[in-house]
């Protein structure tokens with residue numbers, strides 16, 4: 242059984258640290274990592290945690306201790322990873338739309354570099370020739386993912402170098418001597434179908450035959466986790482078996498060994514996270530009942546930005562009669578967390594818990610309406626620990642010319 246945090250502990254955390262509050266379950270993070278590693282244990286696999294999902298350095302340290310790698314999309318994320326103790330060889334820098342200076346800096350830090358643009362590949366090759374092998378991100382022209390905003394592998398996406406431009410990559414290799422040690426693809430987030438991963442893998446394996454120095458295939462992240470009640474996520478065991486068979490057969494046919502890299506975010510941390518808010522007001526108008534909470538899209542934007550569904554539970558009144566509410570935030574915009582949601586009767590002061598809030602929750606938070614960002618706590622064998630304090634008015638003013 243996957244570990245979860247009890248309502249008693251969640252309520253205790255809100256008593257100690259107030260709301261709104263993000264709570265993360267270390268045991269669950271470890272469980273997700275172990276499950277994923279086990280599913281691919283027939284392969285030479287490296288899991289790079291996509292830390293854009295949740296970059297608190299205390300969470301990064303858990304992955305570092307587990308022996309994971311880490312996927313970073315900005316130089317600051319690379320700096321976080323280094324401070325968390327990751328070896329540069331365990332860090333991959335996968336930016337997009339950044340200029341060559343960022344790649345030069347990443348090279349000086351000796352991390353793995355993933356290039357997703359022909360011009361940058363050429364500039365990088367001209368600077369470093371064959372001295373710094375790189376991974377190249379391919380756009381496989383596959384449309385997949387929970388919704389269009391989180392689909393990255395389709396033909397109109399800004400990400401990657403089109404698979405139709407493979408010859409141009411090879412020309413740059415010939416001209417500059419740059420060594421392509423790996424090919425990468427990431428088709429999108431919340432992908433459930435094993436077939437989508439298999440199609441991507443087939444394309445990449447076929448293309449990899451053209452690169453003589455290649456021994457890495459990076460299949461990105463995007464494993465679906467269940468958000469709605471009765472929904473299922475990707476079947477990670479089936480995925481592991483299917484991909485492992487394919488890769489093992491490829492290795493045998495090509496007489497070479499392949500390292501397989503993954504970079505999941507959601508799968509590793511989403512279900513380990515809980516977002517706790519307090520009901521501030523109730524309002525009945527002629528058409529709806531509203532429950533307002535002490536948060537808004539400044540703290541959890543997924544419902545508004547992606548129409549994402551998060552289970553919400555009234556953990557202060559779990560046996561209360563079921564009633565239907567619109568759950569709304571306190572931002573001066575229409576920030577609706579949930580429409581027509583059945584909850585156990587909500588009273589002012591009750592704690593509403595949003596499930597599956599570990600990935601892209603705190604990480605996408607902002608200070609909109611001059612509200613501070615919430616605290617983050619980690620629950621583990623040592624109890625409940627504060628890993629980021631709540632911001633203050635002084636934090637909001639800091640840096641402004643007063």
Ligand code: LLP
Pocket residue numbers: 291294312335391393427429430431461462463464504505506507508543547600601
């Ligand atoms: N690798 C690359 C190159 C990516 O662009 C991403 C996510 C990942 C790995 C990790 O994907 P994951 O395993 O977490 O699905 N904010 C959105 C998700 C956007 C993901 C962006 N890239 C959300 O909250 O649904």
